[in-house]
Amino acid sequence: MVAKVEITFLGTADAIPTRERNHTSILLNFEGENLLIDCGEGTQRQFRIARLNPCKITRLLITHWHADHVLGIPGLLKTLELSGYNKTLYIYGPKRTERFIKDLFGLFAIRPSYKVVVEEVHGKFFESEDFLLMAEKMDHTLPCNAYSFVRRGKRRIDKGKLKRYRIKEGPLLQKLQEGKSIRCNGKKYSAKDLTYLEPDTKICFILDTVFNKKAISFAKDSDILICEANFGAELEDKAKERKHLTSKQAAEIAKKARVKKLILTHFSQRYDKNPEQILEEAKEIFDGEVVLAKDFYKIEI
Ligand SMILES: [Zn+2]
Ligand SMILES: [Zn+2]
Numbered sequence: 001m002v003a004k005v006e007i008t009f010l011g012t013a014d015a016i017p018t019r020e021r022n023h024t025s026i027l028l029n030f031e032g033e034n035l036l037i038d039c040g041e042g043t044q045r046q047f048r049i050a051r052l053n054p055c056k057i058t059r060l061l062i063t064h065w066h067a068d069h070v071l072g073i074p075g076l077l078k079t080l081e082l083s084g085y086n087k088t089l090y091i092y093g094p095k096r097t098e099r100f101i102k103d104l105f106g107l108f109a110i111r112p113s114y115k116v117v118v119e120e121v122h123g124k125f126f127e128s129e130d131f132l133l134m135a136e137k138m139d140h141t142l143p144c145n146a147y148s149f150v151r152r153g154k155r156r157i158d159k160g161k162l163k164r165y166r167i168k169e170g171p172l173l174q175k176l177q178e179g180k181s182i183r184c185n186g187k188k189y190s191a192k193d194l195t196y197l198e199p200d201t202k203i204c205f206i207l208d209t210v211f212n213k214k215a216i217s218f219a220k221d222s223d224i225l226i227c228e229a230n231f232g233a234e235l236e237d238k239a240k241e242r243k244h245l246t247s248k249q250a251a252e253i254a255k256k257a258r259v260k261k262l263i264l265t266h267f268s269q270r271y272d273k274n275p276e277q278i279l280e281e282a283k284e285i286f287d288g289e290v291v292l293a294k295d296f297y298k299i300e301i
Contacts, residue, residue, distance in 0.1 A: 002198060003130070004300050005030045005151055007226075009293045010046035011038075012265045014230055015068040018272045021295055022046050023068045024207060024265070026226065028149060029056075030131060037061045037147060037205050043072035044079055050296055055083050059126075061133075062093035063207045064144035065100050074108040081113050088115040092135070094143035095120055121145065136218040138209035140243045146206040146218050153198030155179060161194050201301060206253065207266055210243040219257035223301060226293070227253060228266035233281045247278040251285035262286055265293040 006029040013021035023040020027047075034056045036043075047054045054076060063069055080089065089112070091101060101118045104110065119125065122145075126133040130152055135145040155177055162169070165185070172182045179191045204222040206215050208230075219225045230244035239246045245253075247264065254262040264278060271278055275292050282290045291297075 002151070002154065003031050005149070005201065005203065006298065006300050007203070007224075008050060008052065009265065009295060009297045010043055010050065011040050012267060012293045012295055012297075013040075013068075014266050014268050015066070016269045017042070018269050020272065021267065021269075023071070025072065026205065026265075027052065027057075028203070030149075030151065033058050033131070035059045035061055035133075035149065038063055038069040038207065039072040039076055040068050041071035044075050046295065054079055055085050057089070058087060059090040059092065059133075061145075061147050061205075062091065062097060063138075063146070063205070064094055064140055064142045065096065066140075066142060066208065069207070070100075074104060074110060077110050077112055077116075078108075085112075085114045088117055090126075091116060091118045092121045092125060092133075092145075093118075094122075094135075094137065094145040096143055134218075136214055138206065138215060139212045140208045140210070144208050146204065146209070146215065148202055148204040148218065148222070150203075151201040153200045155191065155195050155197055157195050165189070165194075167194070203301070204259070206245075206250075208244065210240060211245060211249040211252070215253050216256045219253055219259055222257060222259040224261045224263060224299070225254050225257065225259040226263045226265060229264040229278050229282065230266055230268050232271060232277050247281035248285050251282035251290070254282075254286045254288065254290075259288065261289045261291070263291045263293050263299075267292075 008027045010025040011022035022042050024038045025043040026037040028035040097120050121135045124134050132150045134148045138144040167184050181190045202222045203224045204219045206227045227250040229247045229250040231239045231246045233248045
C-alpha cells in the first residue's frame with residue numbers, strides 16, 4: 001500500500017480572521033515528514049485544537065512575508081525550543097527570506113537550541129526517494145512562492161503475473177523492485193515484465209497571487225490544487241489591484257491546468273456568511289471536484 005498524504009487546514013482566512021476562520025496555515029503529513037505551509041498568527045493554538053503536535057514539523061514552507069502568513073512563526077519557534085525539539089528545522093521561502101528570518105530572530109530574541117536551515121528556493125529544492133518539493137514565483141505585492149509536493153509512485157510487483165509464471169515470492173522480488181532483471185525456472189524476466197509503476201501524486205499550493213500563466217503551468221495535472229480565492233467574481237478589479245485571485249480565476253487556473261480536485265481557501269471575511277457564493281462561481285468555470293476549505297478540514301490521498 002502506498003503511504004498516505006494527509007492534509008489539515010489549520011487556517012483559511014485572509015488578513016482578518018473571523019470566528020470560524022484563522023489565518024492561513026496548512027499541514028501536510030507524509031510518513032515521517034510534516035510540512036507546514038505558512039504559519040499565520042495563532043497557528044500554534046490551531047495545532048492544539050486539532051490535537052496535533054507542532055514538534056513533529058520537519059519543514060516550514062513560507063509563501064511570502066505578509067503578516068497573515070508568518071506572524072505565527074516566532075511563537076512556534078519558541079514552543080519548539082521549550083518542548084526540546086531536537087531535529088533540524090528547514091525553513092524555505094522566496095527571495096529575502098534569509099533577511100526576514102534574521103530580523104525576526106533579532107526582534108523576538110530567538111536563539112533556537114536546535115539547528116535551523118534557511119533556504120531561498122526556486123525550482124526543485126528537495127528530493128528524496130519518496131517525494132520532491134518544487135517552488136515557482138507568483139505575482140503578488142511581495143516576492144511570493146507557490147509550492148508543489150510530489151509523492152513518487154513506487155515500482156510494484158504484479159502478483160497476478162508472478163502466479164501465472166509460477167515465480168515464488170522470495171529474495172528475487174527485491175531485485176525486481178529495484179528495476180533489475182531476474183532469472184527463474186530457466187527463463188529471464190525483466191522488471192518491466194513483472195512490475196508496474198504507480199503514478200506520482202501531485203499536490204500544489206497557490207496562495208496570494210494575481211492571475212498569471214505560471215500558476216497554470218506550475219499546477220499542471222495536479223491531483224489536488226489548493227488555491228486562494230480571496231474574492232468573489234464581482235470584485236475582480238479589487239483582486240487585480242491587491243494582487244489576489246477571485247473564485248472564477250482560481251477555477252480558471254484549475255481548469256486550464258487540468259487538475260483533478262480544487263480546494264479553495266484564504267477567503268475575505270465579507271464571504272463569511274455566504275461562502276457558497278465562492279463555491280458556485282468556481283463551479284461555473286471548473287467542472288472537476290471543488291471544495292471550500294474550512295479550519296480543521298482534513299483530506300487524505
Ligand atoms: Zn494572504
Ligand atoms: Zn499576501
